[in-house]
Amino acid sequence: MKTLLVLMGGSGSGKTTVARKLEECGYKRLITTTTRPKRNGEKDGVDYHFVTPEEFRRLPKIEEVHYSGFWYGLPVREIEEKAIQYDRLVVVLEKEGAQAVKRIYGNQVDIVFLAISPVEMKRRLRERGDPPDSIQERFRQAHERNEFDPPEFVDLVVENTNVEETVRQILEHQKRSPAISRASF
Ligand SMILES: Nc1ncnc2c1ncn2[C@@H]1O[C@H](COP(=O)(O)OP(=O)(O)OP(=O)(O)O)[C@@H](O)[C@H]1O
Numbered sequence: 001m002k003t004l005l006v007l008m009g010g011s012g013s014g015k016t017t018v019a020r021k022l023e024e025c026g027y028k029r030l031i032t033t034t035t036r037p038k039r040n041g042e043k044d045g046v047d048y049h050f051v052t053p054e055e056f057r058r059l060p061k062i063e064e065v066h067y068s069g070f071w072y073g074l075p076v077r078e079i080e081e082k083a084i085q086y087d088r089l090v091v092v093l094e095k096e097g098a099q100a101v102k103r104i105y106g107n108q109v110d111i112v113f114l115a116i117s118p119v120e121m122k123r124r125l126r127e128r129g130d131p132p133d134s135i136q137e138r139f140r141q142a143h144e145r146n147e148f149d150p151p152e153f154v155d156l157v158v159e160n161t162n163v164e165e166t167v168r169q170i171l172e173h174q175k176r177s178p179a180i181s182r183a184s185f
């Protein structure tokens with residue numbers, strides 16, 4: 001039984017925080033690649049594979065997106081290697097990436113949308129220490145890309161007001177979903 005859980009939602013909705021909690025529950029996280037600079041405390045190979053634009057261009061990827069001025073993509077190697085070793089995978093992607101992996105892996109993919117209001121988004125990004133111009137750009141982009149509303153293709157929507165409760169709802173949903181519990185890569 002193998003499943004790929006995709007966490008998506010607006011900037012600051014808590015995708016990375018929830019993914020870390022799910023790792024404590026036995027999920028293996030797929031580390032994606034980006035050309036953006038590291039934030040304070042982020043580590044190469046742990047939070048992202050941080051690469052130059054040239055390295056990014058050469059890397060074989062399942063999907064890629066240009067977001068808020070930088071490139072992001074899921075390396076083929078990352079999913080191929082971890083799917084052999086682990087039954088439950090989790091990855092953090094924006095909307096187009098989530099749609100792309102659903103197209104490729106079908107029923108094995110479970111997409112969870114973490115909801116956040118515009119006011120709470122600004123508050124969390126400030127609290128995370130994002131620079132004011134970056135917060136402004138993400139806010140503009142979130143509106144432009146309609147990131148506050150769940151698209152129709154998601155499998156579960158969670159109001160992430162409490163991380164432990166969010167994780168509980170996701171685990172419960174995965175247990176109940178027949179397509180997910182039958183999935184295999
Ligand atoms: N349920 C929650 N309640 C309050 N704060 C939270 C909650 N979940 C996450 N946070 C905090 O909000 C900030 C943003 O969280 P996180 O980085 O996980 O979001 P994200 O969705 O991955 O954002 P981005 O897409 O911008 O990378 C962090 O400071 C995190 O500690």
Ligand SMILES: Nc1nc2c(ncn2[C@@H]2O[C@H](COP(=O)(O)O)[C@@H](O)[C@H]2O)c(=O)[nH]1
Pocket residue numbers: 008009010011015032033036063064065067072073074092093094095096097098
């Ligand atoms: N389609 C993809 N989206 C990705 C990937 N890795 C991360 N992301 C999404 O990008 C934004 C910005 O992330 P941040 O860490 O700079 O705040 C966020 O929505 C992520 O979900 C990827 O490989 N492909």
